[in-house]
Amino acid sequence: MKSALALFAAVALVTPLSAQTVDVDQPINTTCMAGVGQVDLAQSFIPNTNNCAGAGVFMRPLGTAEVLTISLYEGGLPGQGGTMIASGTGFASPDLWFDVFWPAVTVIPGDTYYLDFSVASSMCYAGDTANPYAGGQVYANPGYGSFPTFDYTFHTFTEGLSLTVTGVSCPQLTFNVTGAGRFSRVAFLSGRSAASFVVPNGVCSGTTMGVSPPVLRAIVTTDGTGGLSVFVNLPPVACGTLFLQAVELGSCLTSNVEAL
Numbered sequence: 001m002k003s004a005l006a007l008f009a010a011v012a013l014v015t016p017l018s019a020q021t022v023d024v025d026q027p028i029n030t031t032c033m034a035g036v037g038q039v040d041l042a043q044s045f046i047p048n049t050n051n052c053a054g055a056g057v058f059m060r061p062l063g064t065a066e067v068l069t070i071s072l073y074e075g076g077l078p079g080q081g082g083t084m085i086a087s088g089t090g091f092a093s094p095d096l097w098f099d100v101f102w103p104a105v106t107v108i109p110g111d112t113y114y115l116d117f118s119v120a121s122s123m124c125y126a127g128d129t130a131n132p133y134a135g136g137q138v139y140a141n142p143g144y145g146s147f148p149t150f151d152y153t154f155h156t157f158t159e160g161l162s163l164t165v166t167g168v169s170c171p172q173l174t175f176n177v178t179g180a181g182r183f184s185r186v187a188f189l190s191g192r193s194a195a196s197f198v199v200p201n202g203v204c205s206g207t208t209m210g211v212s213p214p215v216l217r218a219i220v221t222t223d224g225t226g227g228l229s230v231f232v233n234l235p236p237v238a239c240g241t242l243f244l245q246a247v248e249l250g251s252c253l254t255s256n257v258e259a260l
Contacts (some may be wrong), residue, residue, distance in 0.1 A: 008215040033127025044136035054157035055098035063122030126153040163255035170239035204252035
């Protein structure tokens, strides 16, 4: 394996440039937090990754199914300096998660964003009053009244780890990763075929890879947005013969597979 690391001997960090997975998660459901005609309902949150691809909220076992909307705001609440950057509408039912999805939008890990919930005429949004999520809070009633220790039962979605390969042609390429945690370690692994391989031991034992047999090539740390780019000058023999995949070592999330 040591000799394989020579493949990336020319790696150099440069300025940063899929399956959806849960990013922020507040699953505690102990009460009817708001609904049944209440207005100006929102939840603030702090994303962990650099994109948001959807959100969901749990509905209490009350009322009848209806069409609802969840919208994502940055910069503030609606009407209070906030700008809507994504929105999704769907059919919600009592005692179930109401999830909506949208094309992934860029967010900044560590910044505060807001989920705005439309008026539920008969159903109730679930939540908890004991401050279960320290990164945000409930807003409810005209003017978005503040409830600092309350949280809806909600989660957000990220597009997950994404790998793209850019460059004019092999052997000089740039590998780009988005959707990881900020300042997290991402491993690049290659394989001779794009086939499933279950990691037998080590940090991510049990993880199913999409390259086989996976060979570790390099480990690089993401920046403050959860992204990274590395420039590589591959030996010509690698062109057209290897497949590449990235793995975030903290979460063991895997990226898509790219042919070199």
